[in-house]
Amino acid sequence: MTIGTLAKACGVTVRALRYYEELQLICATQRSEGGYRLYDASAQKRIAAILTLQDLNYSLDDILEILGKASDGNSLPLKAQRIERSRTLLERQHQCLSEKLASLTALQADLSKRLTVLETQCTPCETHNPDAGACQTCEHQDTHWH
Amino acid sequence: MTIGTLAKACGVTVRALRYYEELQLICATQRSEGGYRLYDASAQKRIAAILTLQDLNYSLDDILEILGKASDGNSLPLKAQRIERSRTLLERQHQCLSEKLASLTALQADLSKRLTVLETQCTPCETHNPDAGACQTCEHQDTHWH
DNA sequence: AAAAACATTGACGTGGACGTTAGGGTTTTG
DNA sequence: CAAAACCCTAACGTCCACGTCAATGTTTTT
Numbered sequence: 001m002t003i004g005t006l007a008k009a010c011g012v013t014v015r016a017l018r019y020y021e022e023l024q025l026i027c028a029t030q031r032s033e034g035g036y037r038l039y040d041a042s043a044q045k046r047i048a049a050i051l052t053l054q055d056l057n058y059s060l061d062d063i064l065e066i067l068g069k070a071s072d073g074n075s076l077p078l079k080a081q082r083i084e085r086s087r088t089l090l091e092r093q094h095q096c097l098s099e100k101l102a103s104l105t106a107l108q109a110d111l112s113k114r115l116t117v118l119e120t121q122c123t124p125c126e127t128h129n130p131d132a133g134a135c136q137t138c139e140h141q142d143t144h145w146h
Numbered sequence: 147m148t149i150g151t152l153a154k155a156c157g158v159t160v161r162a163l164r165y166y167e168e169l170q171l172i173c174a175t176q177r178s179e180g181g182y183r184l185y186d187a188s189a190q191k192r193i194a195a196i197l198t199l200q201d202l203n204y205s206l207d208d209i210l211e212i213l214g215k216a217s218d219g220n221s222l223p224l225k226a227q228r229i230e231r232s233r234t235l236l237e238r239q240h241q242c243l244s245e246k247l248a249s250l251t252a253l254q255a256d257l258s259k260r261l262t263v264l265e266t267q268c269t270p271c272e273t274h275n276p277d278a279g280a281c282q283t284c285e286h287q288d289t290h291w292h
Numbered sequence: 293a294a295a296a297a298c299a300t301t302g303a304c305g306t307g308g309a310c311g312t313t314a315g316g317g318t319t320t321t322g
Numbered sequence: 323c324a325a326a327a328c329c330c331t332a333a334c335g336t337c338c339a340c341g342t343c344a345a346t347g348t349t350t351t352t
Contacts, residue, residue, distance in 0.1 A: 016339080019340060036300080060339070097243060097246055100201070108233065108237070159310080161311065180319075180329080182330080
């Protein structure tokens with residue numbers, strides 16, 4: 001399989017593949033007479049892994065650390081040490097993402113509230129008392145608005 | 147408050163603040179005799195909002211769209227139209243993040259499996275049968291390994 | 293064998309979010 | 323009233339993940 005075929009099969013550009021090779025993320029299993037890169041099927045899996053991790057906001061450097069250099073052998077099983085390292089990175093990412101998800105959920109709630117407030121013709125209250133339960137100048141539940 | 151003080155208070159660089167001003171994300175409420183930017187307390191809140199959204203992977207352009215130009219007035223309430231637009235952006239982000247979280251969870255599970263496999267001294271099976279329940283050459287539960 | 297399609301290396305371009313330096317002026321501190 | 327600390331604008335530099343030529347060589351198709 002030549003580089004163009006592989007690129008099409010994986011949905012990436014030829015340039016991207018060559019760039020991955022620069023970073024040691026992949027490498028052609030051999031070259032043709034004239035110097036064309038030739039790949040076998042294992043390259044597709046490797047690239048799929050790269051794309052998956054990239055979609056999860058990992059940098060190519062991180063991905064290199066997780067998958068290891070292509071020259072170290074592309075196939076399973078990964079070394080135990082690398083797996084542990086990957087797990088650490090993944091857990092950090094997981095933690096980070098779930099925190100962001102929580103923030104987003106909070107933001108959404110806040111936006112909903114503001115929208116409600118707008119619909120009920122209320123305006124923000126500058127001199128509110130955060131300890132009081134409801135607004136003291138109108139029937140609004142939130143002291144920040146009336 | 148001068149720009150350096152504000153920067154320190156918000157944990158960003160002076161350069162970043164000037165860059166935000168370029169993008170109309172913030173603006174100094176006034177200038178000193180000699181041309182120094184002077185800010186009041188509301189700037190801090192505005193910058194905190196910017197940082198929060200930035201942490202959620204929004205581009206500064208998106209943030210501008212969500213918060214609106216600083217010159218349009220920094221304070222609440224946002225216009226209903228802007229709120230709806232923000233909600234759309236947030237929901238898209240929320241959707242995207244939760245998908246990534248799911249992928250990460252799957253990856254973590256996969257890593258755990260590989261680690262187990264390594265611990266039990268098993269190796270990947272190239273000629274597995276995905277329909278069979280367990281491995282046919284050893285007692286391993288997964289047909290991909292033995 | 294000629295054309296079309298595909299590949300090679302090398303090098304410069306891009307965009308976002310600033311960092312950094314240059315060459316000044318301003319405000320505060322001792 | 324200096325010196326130090328801070329600020330200004332303008333402009334170029336940086337990093338990442340490629341995009342986009344250019345000039346040339348190789349395979350495939352006709």
